[in-house]
Amino acid sequence: MRRPADHRYARRSDSKLEPPCGILQLGRMRSVSSVGAMQRLAKSWRRRGVPIGFVPTMGYLHDGHLSLVREARRLVGRQGKVVLSIYVNPTQFGPKEDFRRYPRDLPRDLALCREAGVDVVFCPTDAELYPEGASTWVVEEALSQGLEGQSRPGHFRGVTTVVAKLFHLVLPDVAVFGAKDYQQAAVVRRMVRDLHFPVRIRVAPTRREPDGLAMSSRNRYLAGDLRRQALVVVQAIRVAQAQVRHGAGAAAGTLRRQLERVIARAPDARVDYIAFFDPETLAPLRRVQRGAHLALAVSVGKTRLIDNARL
């Protein structure tokens, strides 16, 4: 029997009917879901000396994400490539968290990415990113202990593991993270330093709504009055900044109680933590002075919000 030798060639050449597995061309932008295709693409750029900028996200993009894309573009230049990944990583959610209802809208995200000049949107599948029987984890055991790590056990193990996987697939020269997830950025920086990843980490400032609320994909959960109540988070930050900037500093306990009272103004808000810490080591501070960092996590209704600021 004759083997149909040119069958594969015929399929490959007719790219409109049969695009290469896991790649979709959208004008000048590509959407890639296959991990193998992503890594091959990244390697081909590397061989040609093309710098790669990377923005890892969980999708449902807002202007905070797009500001990271702009920063990545600035860093790699017009000749460079900007990759944005969209992946709602199951391993960084706790069993009672919002993994299933986390907002998703891929068509909208792709349109936003195309407008923003992203070169490749990488949206891997669970099955490929976590192969059958996956048993390897990256763990950071110091900076990830407090704050979010304490409230969300296992969260940062999920984050460091997925970021390591994504770095190996996208092979970026520089990766851009948002300052809103302050501890996440610190943990990723530490991971990169400790494991000697050949990647530079850039942290870009938090983008805020006109009324000051930090942009977040989870803000869409905040219907009606809850959206207004959520502003106590920003008000608490402003109170802390005013206290520290115009005085000799304050005892952490005293300042914390003051901020708790600000947050209590919203009937549906519940403080998870209010923490003052050293911006580098994340070590808790007893006395809060200029340059200290504040992070807080507050649930408003069923929606958990986080924010942070340098004081």
Next chain:
Amino acid sequence: MRRPADHRYARRSDSKLEPPCGILQLGRMRSVSSVGAMQRLAKSWRRRGVPIGFVPTMGYLHDGHLSLVREARRLVGRQGKVVLSIYVNPTQFGPKEDFRRYPRDLPRDLALCREAGVDVVFCPTDAELYPEGASTWVVEEALSQGLEGQSRPGHFRGVTTVVAKLFHLVLPDVAVFGAKDYQQAAVVRRMVRDLHFPVRIRVAPTRREPDGLAMSSRNRYLAGDLRRQALVVVQAIRVAQAQVRHGAGAAAGTLRRQLERVIARAPDARVDYIAFFDPETLAPLRRVQRGAHLALAVSVGKTRLIDNARL
């Protein structure tokens, strides 16, 4: 005051007196200790499309290591680069193990590498490989549980962590490991698969002394009569192979007791484990048949030896 603008240039040009920090030229081979210099070198090869083959070792090289170098050379070709690392990794030794007395002889190793055609010997320092306050680990939680993992708690956490660091510094296309450390090779393969390292893993066969003893840097601990006693390890493997090849297989317990009797012939030998398992999953087997894998760890005097074979 005038800044001595060309001071740095003058230092760099006079390479015999002031070689670049962390790099030593030895004929056509280089020895690199700085992690930054190693990564820059690897990146420059990558940009030029030069394939990189990597052999990680703890030094005190023997022909087993050199066979890995030959395999790496075969895989990357004459245009490629072969990097051999020498690093006695403290984190893979238990507190009561032989970290301090592990044999070291860098001048001899460098001479052997030069003869073998290694391009770069990478010998990083503890302080650089594990920066102050290093808190990030790579852990494999399935294949690393039994065998060596059970006898040496924390061993594989040290192995996976240091291999991840070395991969990020050497940026190899292919890394070659020895089959003598069978479980180590399986754990590293799993790590590479799970974390999507852009590295191919090759496992090369165990090299043996003329009398059959697997080559190991630790063999040098075996003085006089202990060296002869150590052969019970090889004899046990041969007995197991004969049993399985000429029969319908055997119950694991029965075969284990038989091998224990072989090892008991050496008065200073003490079995740590004798294990029969599936060569892919490392899952223990109750019934041992052709294709099963045998691994054993035996202390001869104070020296712990491991060996393994397909039956």
